[in-house]
Amino acid sequence: MTVGNYDLWDRKRPPVQETQGVVSANGSRDTLEMDEQEDRGQWGSKWEFILSCVGLSVGLGNVWRFPYLAYENGGAAFVIAYLILQFLIGKPMYFMELVMGQFSGKGPTSVWNMNPSAKGIGISMMLISLVVAIYYNVIMAYTLFYFFSSMQATLPWTECQPEWYxxxxxxxxxxxxxxxxxxxxxxxxxxxxxxxxxxxxxxxxxxxxxxxxxxxxxxxxxxxxxxxxxxxxxxxxxxxxIEKTETLAADKMGPPLWRLALCLLLSWIIVVCCLIKGVKSSGKVVYFTATFPYVILLILLVRGATLDGAIDGVIYFIVPEWSKLLDLKVWVAAAGQMFFSLSVSFGGIIMFGSYNKFKNNVYGDAMLIAVMDVVTSLIAGFVIFTTFGGMAKNIGVEVQDVAKSGYGLAFVAYPEALSQLPVSQLWAVLFFFMLFTLGLDSEFALLETFLTCIQDEFPSTRKYKSYMCVGMGIICFFLALPCVTPAGDYVVTIMDHFGADFSVLFVAACECVAVMWVYGAPRFMRDVEYMLGYPPRPKYYWLFCWVVCAPILISLLFVYRMVQYTPLKISDGVEYPEYAQTIGWILTCFFMCPIPIFFIYKFITAEGPPLERLRTITRPNDSWGPNDGSDKYALSPPQREGKYGIDNPSHM
Known part of the structure; x- marks a missing residue:
């Protein structure tokens, strides 16, 4: 890849550069970098990478969130909006993050050697992944609770207890x-x-x-x-x-519920055991956890399609209300589901890409995974609504009377539907085990993202990878205990609403700007071409989405969510206490603040006039380069000037 007379990523060893301190006469720096990369680990095979990405993107949200959003927002009209946003934002951002990780061989924090001023974005991704990992495992604990409860002679959610009448x-x-x-x-x-x-x-x-x-x-x-x-x-x-309390008052929090706490402990033990060797061990587990859900979904789809009334559920799911496409709320809901499903801007995609071989065909992988995400969402939709159609027919109500969202779908409506099937215990066991495996893959990515960031920043810690994994599992377990108290449902809602909503949109907008407007889209495109051997086609589609669609649409979405914000409610007319709302906003600021803080710190500590400082802190540092075993020596000034980005504004 050349600019003028210079090869940006020259594989030939340069002359000894004592002043830069990058390559010594005996090549010791090369040996150090290669040793570190070997310690870092790689995927055992291409399929381990693909299945891990599928497991990350195809999670609980595809089963309990997508079907209801489609029903609530115009059926097929919502699906069309979802596909359009996937095409303009989701797929381009997914591909961009995979390229960032694979090209550099770095995780979400160290990858910002490409633009040091934006390192706060990586810190935000790391923090968001950690907090989401904490409460996500609580939801997995719920699925384990139901899994074990399904083994009883009579399903416990089919009979009223005397005190419930x-x-x-x-x-x-x-x-x-x-x-x-x-x-x-x-x-x-x-x-x-x-x-x-x-x-x-x-x-x-x-x-x-x-x-x-x-x-x-x-x-x-x-x-x-x-x-x-x-x-x-x-x-x-x-x-x-969950033994839910009526309010979120501090004195109503109560101690952890021992049964849920044990399920939470078991869930963390399983996660830690699967991640004990990093991607080397989790890559083997995903052969089962990423494929098993498809087997169960297909079985449930066939069973649901045979139910009397199944067609009524399908009609509710797929019949479009075209007027809904003119409703901005539908597009906001589709965009939210797209981020929630693909997991862009959480750091996991960059992390997974960083463990790839340099010449891996990441372009084809990104396309395959994006298609799998959409197909899985549609299959899950048909599974849910064929079953609900049969359930509605059986009890003489409309489909909308049994359709619920979120927890209501996974732990209320669907268990009710399962209890009507022959051998209901078997179907319940399979369904909740499927939910657990769906969550397990996402949990791998969330926790591994945090661990990878630490190990990339402090390479000497890689030798203690197993101890770090166990230690983080123990810490996260204790941090999650408030989520399994009688008020834990409210705690999970706050963490999800404030931690993985506004923050992710803000991070995504900053990420697009930092890569495509500052590092430079032409420069990024050349990196892709160097790595793959060809530019992604069609070239101008990718450039248009990266430079225009993604940053602008995500920014507008973030502003809309902030303007249209309504306080969380415990029930109709009852809002969360003011102290809880305050904690939520503090959590949001905790995730968002690293981005401006790191930028300001870099700017203040740089030397020279303001414009020169800006160019200095946005210029790729000496360690930025391809992860292909070539020498990553510092680029000469002419080479820097030949590259695009804010360090050479005339080319922007």
């Missing part, structure tokens, strides 16, 4: 039955104005749910209760699994 508990077989209020005497105890699911017949006799099936009660002066019934699966999740 006063809360409006109703089992799925009577979900369409209104409530009766009545007075009764049972075992010489007087129950006044009680309410339980019942059927009132002409003779004023009604039959209780299965728990009281041995009794017949006479309804006198029966009146229909107007309160909305509460599904037993929802009460099981809120009252038995």
């Amino acid at each position: 006063s809360l409006g508990c109703v089992e799925q077989t009577t979900k369409n039955i209104p409530y009766c209020s009545y007075n009764m005497t049972e075992n010489e105890l007087l129950y006044t104005n009680q309410s339980r699911p019942c059927r009132c017949f002409e003779n004023s006799t009604f039959h209780q749910s299965s728990y009281f099936s041995q009794f017949d009660f006479n309804c006198t002066n029966t009146t229909w209760k107007g309160d909305k019934p509460v599904a037993v699966a929802q009460l099981f999740f809120e009252k038995d699994v």
Whole structure:
């Protein structure tokens, strides 16, 4: 790759450069760099890399978030918006991050040798990944809890407990039955104005749910209760699994719930064991964890398609409301799902790319992974809504009455649907094990991103990789304990809303500007061509998306989210306490502040006039170069001037 008469990444050994201190006469620096790279590790095969990327991109969000967002935002209209944003933002950014990691062989922090002023972006990615890893494993602990609960003779979310009737508990077989209020005497105890699911017949006799099936009660002066019934699966999740408190008051936090704490501990033990050798060990695990979910999804898809009423669910999922494409909220929802799904700007993609061989065809890999992400989301959508269609038909309600989002989909609506299938315990075990494996792949990437950043900044720590992994697992377990208290659901919501929402958009916008506007898109394109041997085609599509679409659209999305921000709510009309909102915004600032802080620090410590300082801190440093075993000696001044970016504004 040449500029003028100079080869930017000359493979030939240059003359001894004592002043630069980069290459010694005996080539000792080369040996040091190669030793460090060997200690750093590489993927055992191309498939380990691809499956790890698929596991990162295809996570819990594809199963519990994408289907509901599609239904809520116009069905196929949402899918179209999602595909357009994938084409303009998601795929280009995914490819960009893979190139950054593979070209340099560095993780999210050290890769910014390309633009030292932007190192704060890598720090932000590292911090976001750590915090998300902490609460993400809590959700995985939920899936383990349900996994073990599914092995009982009777699924525990199918029967109301006695103390739940006063809360409006109703089992799925009577979900369409209104409530009766009545007075009764049972075992010489007087129950006044009680309410339980019942059927009132002409003779004023009604039959209780299965728990009281041995009794017949006479309804006198029966009146229909107007309160909305509460599904037993929802009460099981809120009252038995997470034991959710009514408020987020500090004195209501309570101690960790021992059953969830044990599930959390088991989840962290599994994660640490799989990551104990870094990508060398996790790369072997993904052969199972990245493929098993597809097997289960396909089995559930076939089973769901055979249910009576499945077509009703499919119609709700795919029938487009074209007017929704004119609604900005639909595009915002699609963009949010795109970031959530592909995991761009979390650092994991850069980290995975950095363990690749230099000549790996990262272009084809990026295209394959982006397609797999979309296909998986669509398959999950059909799985969810064929099942919900059958469930709605069975209990005599509309599909929208059983469709929920987030926790509600994974731990309320779908468990209800599974309980209606023959051999429901088997389907429940498979489903929740699938959810756990989906989360496991993402958790690998989140924790490994943090560890890679530390090891890249301090190479001497690589010899203690296993100890660092165990140590971080222990620390993260204890940091996650507040998330498994009775108020833990609120804590997880705050961490997710403030930690992985505004912050990621801000980081993504800064990342695009730092790479494509400062380092320079033409310079970046030449790096790609040097690494692959050919430029990505079509060239101007990539340049247009990198330089114009991605930074501008992401910035607009960030501004829109800030302007349209509404406080988190515990329930209708009840907002989170002010102290909780404050903690959330502090968390957001904690993630975003490294970017301006590092830039200001670099600028202040640089020498010369302001413009010269700006050029100095945005110019690639001496250690930036290709990770192909060639000499990474400092570029001569003419070579620097031949490169594009802010260090040579005339070429911008």
